[in-house]
Amino acid sequence: MRPRPILIACVIAPLCTTPMAAQAGPPATSVKVVTDTGFGTTVSDPYRWLENLQDSAVIRWLHAQNDYTAGLLSAIPGRAALAARIHELSNAGPSVPSVQLGGARLFYEKRLPGEDIPKLYVRDSLAAPERLLIDPEKLRQPNGPHWALDYFAPSWDGRYVAFGVSPGGSESSILRVYDVVAGKVLADSIDRAQFGGPSWRPDGRSFFYNRLQKPAAGASVADRYRRSRVYLHVLGTPDSADVAILGLGVTARVPLGEDDIPFLATVPGETWAFAVVAHGVQNEADLFVAALAQLKDSTTVWRPLATVADSVTSFDVHGDDVYLLSHDHAPRFKLVRVDARAPDFRHATLVVPETEAVLRNFGATKNGLYVQLLDGGLGRIERWKYGSNAGERVPLPFDGSISSFAATPRRDGVLFTLDSWTHSALWYLLDPASGKLTDTKLKPPSPVDFSAIAADEVRVRAGDGTMVPLSIVHRRDLARDGTNPTLLDGYGAYGISYDPFFFAANLAWLERGGIYAVCHVRGGGEYGETWHAAGRGATKSNTWRDFIACGEYLVREQWTSPARLAGTGTSAGGIEIGMAVVERPDLFRIAVPRVGETNPSRGMLVGVSGPANRPEFGDPTTPDGLKNLLAMDAYQHVQAGTAYPAMLLTAGMNDPRVDTWAPAKMTAKLQAATTSSRPILLRVDFEAGHGMGSTVSQGEAELADIMAFLFWQFGVAGFQPSGH
Numbered sequence: 001m002r003p004r005p006i007l008i009a010c011v012i013a014p015l016c017t018t019p020m021a022a023q024a025g026p027p028a029t030s031v032k033v034v035t036d037t038g039f040g041t042t043v044s045d046p047y048r049w050l051e052n053l054q055d056s057a058v059i060r061w062l063h064a065q066n067d068y069t070a071g072l073l074s075a076i077p078g079r080a081a082l083a084a085r086i087h088e089l090s091n092a093g094p095s096v097p098s099v100q101l102g103g104a105r106l107f108y109e110k111r112l113p114g115e116d117i118p119k120l121y122v123r124d125s126l127a128a129p130e131r132l133l134i135d136p137e138k139l140r141q142p143n144g145p146h147w148a149l150d151y152f153a154p155s156w157d158g159r160y161v162a163f164g165v166s167p168g169g170s171e172s173s174i175l176r177v178y179d180v181v182a183g184k185v186l187a188d189s190i191d192r193a194q195f196g197g198p199s200w201r202p203d204g205r206s207f208f209y210n211r212l213q214k215p216a217a218g219a220s221v222a223d224r225y226r227r228s229r230v231y232l233h234v235l236g237t238p239d240s241a242d243v244a245i246l247g248l249g250v251t252a253r254v255p256l257g258e259d260d261i262p263f264l265a266t267v268p269g270e271t272w273a274f275a276v277v278a279h280g281v282q283n284e285a286d287l288f289v290a291a292l293a294q295l296k297d298s299t300t301v302w303r304p305l306a307t308v309a310d311s312v313t314s315f316d317v318h319g320d321d322v323y324l325l326s327h328d329h330a331p332r333f334k335l336v337r338v339d340a341r342a343p344d345f346r347h348a349t350l351v352v353p354e355t356e357a358v359l360r361n362f363g364a365t366k367n368g369l370y371v372q373l374l375d376g377g378l379g380r381i382e383r384w385k386y387g388s389n390a391g392e393r394v395p396l397p398f399d400g401s402i403s404s405f406a407a408t409p410r411r412d413g414v415l416f417t418l419d420s421w422t423h424s425a426l427w428y429l430l431d432p433a434s435g436k437l438t439d440t441k442l443k444p445p446s447p448v449d450f451s452a453i454a455a456d457e458v459r460v461r462a463g464d465g466t467m468v469p470l471s472i473v474h475r476r477d478l479a480r481d482g483t484n485p486t487l488l489d490g491y492g493a494y495g496i497s498y499d500p501f502f503f504a505a506n507l508a509w510l511e512r513g514g515i516y517a518v519c520h521v522r523g524g525g526e527y528g529e530t531w532h533a534a535g536r537g538a539t540k541s542n543t544w545r546d547f548i549a550c551g552e553y554l555v556r557e558q559w560t561s562p563a564r565l566a567g568t569g570t571s572a573g574g575i576e577i578g579m580a581v582v583e584r585p586d587l588f589r590i591a592v593p594r595v596g597e598t599n600p601s602r603g604m605l606v607g608v609s610g611p612a613n614r615p616e617f618g619d620p621t622t623p624d625g626l627k628n629l630l631a632m633d634a635y636q637h638v639q640a641g642t643a644y645p646a647m648l649l650t651a652g653m654n655d656p657r658v659d660t661w662a663p664a665k666m667t668a669k670l671q672a673a674t675t676s677s678r679p680i681l682l683r684v685d686f687e688a689g690h691g692m693g694s695t696v697s698q699g700e701a702e703l704a705d706i707m708a709f710l711f712w713q714f715g716v717a718g719f720q721p722s723g724h
């Protein structure tokens with residue numbers, strides 16, 4: 001490795017002429033092989049030592065890798081102009097990512113152009129002027145990390161709002177409370193509230209919340225999320241006086257394992273409370289119900305409402321009627337009703353039957369149920385009056401996806417966002433009395449012009465004959481001659497659908513002739529639970545092979561060629577892109593795993609969120625679980641002497657979801673294995689986590705690095721460093 005001062009000089013001196021091709025390779029990485037044997041399988045791990053993020057040698061290695069990466073990316077000639085365009089696009093208009101209702105008030109996050117972090121605002125009504133409540137930037141200390149708003153929950157009457165904030169993208173929330181009438185933050189402060197989920201009592205002076213336990217000395221990183229509890233907090237009292245309501249060993253009426261996470265939910269205006277036992281990332285939960293007036297401590301009488309076997313993923317309540325969203329014998333979901341006074345899921349009443357469309361979400365309001373569906377990739381809404389046998393379709397202003405959906409039993413109507421690949425998100429309010437759908441004006445349309453951009457929706461035949469949806473976003477005048485720079489994205493986990501979304505900064509890629517494509521692989525929720533189950537655990541290989549099939553289609557149909565095809569995946573999508581690359585390195589010129597899980601056989605065993613993710617990927621302490629995890633472990637499938645694509649792997653030092661060492665180990669192994677001479681780079685943000693809570697500036701810098709890297713490696717003119 002060249003001395004760091006020379007590298008920095010090249011970055012800041014515009015006339016530096018040292019050819020990049022002449023630079024030494026990335027920092028050297030020591031090999032310290034560790035061998036494990038489990039259930040008759042022997043696994044070799046040459047970079048296990050990088051898992052120790054407390055080791056100063058590991059930190060030095062991460063900094064050296066990041067410095068090397070920064071030097072190469074900063075020297076790309078077109079990066080500065082690209083970064084300026086991305087900044088212009090991402091700040092072209094305000095964003096309003098979320099809205100919640102509290103009494104007559106509307107609480108919402110909003111970021112104005114030029115601001116780095118969303119702030120919390122309130123309106124006394126939709127027509128009233130907005131007021132700023134919480135500005136996370138004011139929490140920043142000199143030379144300290146930025147702070148971000150993690151969540152917020154207004155009291156039933158809207159007098160107070162509980163909120164979580166954390167530094168540096170860590171999601172390590174501190175729970176605070178704002179008095180809307182007095183205009184100040186109260187003294188109440190509760191740490192270890194990452195999963196806070198505050199849920200208010202009717203008195204508006206107390207709430208329930210989840211709190212992580214203090215880790216014992218020498219505890220593993222996975223212990224961070226074990227044995228959490230739900231407490232009752234009364235405003236103005238110290239958190240040490242909070243009463244435990246739910247948790248391991250708190251009450252036998254709500255049994256939990258040490259990796260289970262309990263929550264307690266109340267519904268404004270309703271008399272019932274619900275205990276929710278989450279089993280890691282599993283969508284199905286155990287549910288219990290109790291009279292809210294009797295809920296004071298661990299002696300509360302809880303009655304079982306539904307078990308994991310009942311396949312319930314969501315619920316709401318209206319009076320004594322509890323509505324449950326379930327895929328029990330209905331893979332595209334159905335809505336059923338039980339009586340909270342005598343809950344019996346086996347004898348539930350069917351309210352909304354399963355259809356060809358996937359029932360994604362719903363909300364109980366004063367005069368009816370509002371149901372959100374995914375129909376052939378498009379979002380739609382139906383209103384079901386209580387007692388009716390059919391729903392009324394709500395006309396929408398354009399075809400798109402519904403990403404946010406808010407309803408409350410105290411009001412009728414529904415508040416939701418609608419956007420598409422080429423149409424910016426707007427917040428709409430439905431007035432059922434008039435049937436009128438109104439643009440709330442909480443956020444204006446984006447001024448960024450996407451009129452020259454089109455989106456094609458096609459289906460691709462996978463290797464086993466399954467038809468996989470593929471979205472292709474491109475300039476309308478693009479020639480299909482096989483030369484277009486193309487970025488193929490995908491996810492495929494937890495039953496989460498990759499719905500169309502509007503991203504203004506993406507225009508910086510599209511207007512330069514780039515194609516952005518999304519392969520809706522199995523493991524997602526595009527076609528309900530069947531689609532999810534077909535890319536999970538033992539069937540996970542369908543996820544990356546669907547992705548490969550979509551890449552082959554783009555080449556076959558002349559959208560691009562292997563020389564101009566890149567693949568990317570984020571978080572759990574790291575399994576998808578990682579395995580696609582190690583199985584078909586010839587198909588991709590570039591790969592960009594973003595904070596990606598590329599070593600799941602270790603991640604599920606010792607990772608910070610490993611136990612929570614076992615329901616989705618597998619349990620390495622069982623023979624079948626270990627077998628399945630090794631089959632999807634890209635790190636274990638890297639083969640020496642292989643010509644791998646150019647790769648840019650990203651990591652956040654404060655990541656609480658995918659351990660920083662996963663992309664680090666993958667980088668080290670690829671650097672040692674590849675014979676292609678194409679760069680394998682690791683980009684580490686030392687003041688970021690998994691992406692939640694990152695600043696706009698951090699996101700812009702990462703996007704500029706990724707796009708510049710793609711254009712450079714694709715050989716696009718204007719992005720080739722001196723000597724290339």
